[in-house]
Amino acid sequence: MDTNKRRRRHRSWPEALKREIVAxxxxxxxxxxxxxxxYDVNANQVFAWRRRYRGAATEPAGLQLMPxxxxxxxxxxxxxxxxxxxxxxxxxxxxxxxxxxxxxxxLRLVLDVLERR
Numbered sequence: 001m002d003t004n005k006r007r008r009r010h011r012s013w014p015e016a017l018k019r020e021i022v023a024x025x026x027x028x029x030x031x032x033x034x035x036x037x038x039y040d041v042n043a044n045q046v047f048a049w050r051r052r053y054r055g056a057a058t059e060p061a062g063l064q065l066m067p068x069x070x071x072x073x074x075x076x077x078x079x080x081x082x083x084x085x086x087x088x089x090x091x092x093x094x095x096x097x098x099x100x101x102x103x104x105x106x107l108r109l110v111l112d113v114l115e116r117r
Contacts, residue, residue, distance in 0.1 A: 013041070016112040018049050023109055025050060066106070091115065 013021075017039075024035045025046060032050075036043040089096045091114045098107060 011041075016115055019053065019109060019112050020116065021046060022049050022053050023113075066102075 021035060021039050021041065024030060024038075025032045032046050033043045036046045085100050086097050089098065089111070091111065094114050096110060096114070
């Protein structure tokens with residue numbers, strides 16, 4: 001086949017997956033090249049996504065670990081102290097309880113990851 005006729009196919013990456021890949025590179029001790037290989041994407045592309053999302057208003061200031069408490073389900077109607085300050089999101093079998101102190105950008109990142117599962 002003539003080299004002029006050969007075209008490189010560009011992969012289309014879902015927005016949520018791009019953000020997941022970028023988030024994986026922001027974990028302390030992670031390497032862009034290792035993350036890129038894990039997701040089978042060119043490292044230069046990952047760097048471009050990092051630049052794009054770093055400037056976006058929805059980008060978290062930095063990836064941070066958040067404290068998580070796993071608790072047994074409460075019977076319907078049972079209320080705990082401070083329950084009015086929480087919302088509960090059930091997505092793909094996962095239950096996320098969000099307090100009023102969580103940033104919207106952080107919540108979006110968590111929900112994007114859960115949507116892919």
